[in-house]
Amino acid sequence: MYIFIVNLMAGHGRGRRIFNKIQNSKLYQELQSSYYVTEYEGHAENIAQQLSKQNLVNLQAIIVIGGDGTLHEVMNGIQDLSLPVAFIPGGSGNDFARGLSIKVNPVEILQDIVKGNYSKAYWLGSYSVDDSARRVFVNSIGFGFDAEIAKKANQSWYKKFLNIFHIGMISYVIALIHVLFRFKPFTLELEVNGEAQTIHNCWMVTIANHAYYGGGMKIIPSATIQPSRFPVLVVQQISKWKILALFMTVFTGKHTSFKEVDLLEATKIKITTDKTIEFQVDGQTSQCKSCTITKDIPPIQILGASS
Numbered sequence: 001m002y003i004f005i006v007n008l009m010a011g012h013g014r015g016r017r018i019f020n021k022i023q024n025s026k027l028y029q030e031l032q033s034s035y036y037v038t039e040y041e042g043h044a045e046n047i048a049q050q051l052s053k054q055n056l057v058n059l060q061a062i063i064v065i066g067g068d069g070t071l072h073e074v075m076n077g078i079q080d081l082s083l084p085v086a087f088i089p090g091g092s093g094n095d096f097a098r099g100l101s102i103k104v105n106p107v108e109i110l111q112d113i114v115k116g117n118y119s120k121a122y123w124l125g126s127y128s129v130d131d132s133a134r135r136v137f138v139n140s141i142g143f144g145f146d147a148e149i150a151k152k153a154n155q156s157w158y159k160k161f162l163n164i165f166h167i168g169m170i171s172y173v174i175a176l177i178h179v180l181f182r183f184k185p186f187t188l189e190l191e192v193n194g195e196a197q198t199i200h201n202c203w204m205v206t207i208a209n210h211a212y213y214g215g216g217m218k219i220i221p222s223a224t225i226q227p228s229r230f231p232v233l234v235v236q237q238i239s240k241w242k243i244l245a246l247f248m249t250v251f252t253g254k255h256t257s258f259k260e261v262d263l264l265e266a267t268k269i270k271i272t273t274d275k276t277i278e279f280q281v282d283g284q285t286s287q288c289k290s291c292t293i294t295k296d297i298p299p300i301q302i303l304g305a306s307s
């Protein structure tokens, strides 16, 4: 028995097109399955929460169709992480699929899931902002400049418009230019594995479970899927022109050689700031003054992931 959780609105209607293709396939028609369609923000999380409370003995996998935001919600809703999960990308960014080398063709992914061709252990990160209840993140969590760009792009009219032509990435470039001229760096207390340091003139701090973010940027090229540790990228003391150059090289991963970029390895991170800052988690943005980040939950099995 397979249960699909589907965000038809993901990727400006791509979720709907993908689900139509799946439903029209012979494979799907022969499967024992049921599906839930999300109707509002947070709905995927509620559905997953309800499912994990039920005794679903025959459940082979929860299959998520949507973007990384939908997957984030499902992962947060699943109480019992021993439930296998599969992901068929239907969003605009699809960084999780990229990070796990999930195929592009939705029916082929379904074939891989059903045949049990690929299954991969995946370690989610967990975070708590301003001492609130812990949540998990799938791809990355980032503070400062990149989060402001994500917020600006998410709120813009042009992201929706550009997504129609599958060039949503350009919305991040436009947002970058907007944010660049008004962004004010901040002071950050960064505690890595119990050792604290103060970072003045900090632009951004990003922690990632795999290399990709923002729809294909290789933010931390060396990030590998692994238990307990994650890389931390810190950008500080950088000029506005140089940060432009940094984002131009982020697709190739060359930005990590800039002297203003530090790469650390951590098992536990705590950040505290002198003012409220923007943060992004799996592409969705909010604000905080402090956050602790760890990677201490058992792995979840991802079906249909080939890397």
Ligand SMILES: Nc1ncnc2c1ncn2[C@@H]1O[C@H](COP(=O)(O)OP(=O)(O)OP(=O)(O)O)[C@@H](O)[C@H]1O
Pocket: 007, 008, 009, 010, 011, 012, 038, 039, 040, 041, 042, 043, 066, 067, 068, 069, 070, 071, 073, 090, 091, 092, 093, 094, 095, 282, 283, 284
């Ligand atoms: N029916 C719905 N109407 C409006 N919003 C919804 C609906 N269902 C889910 N959502 C919300 O849409 C948001 C964005 O979805 P998602 O991230 O899956 O797609 P995306 O933004 O197109 O993809 P990506 O994150 O890969 O760029 C999620 O935060 C989710 O809560």
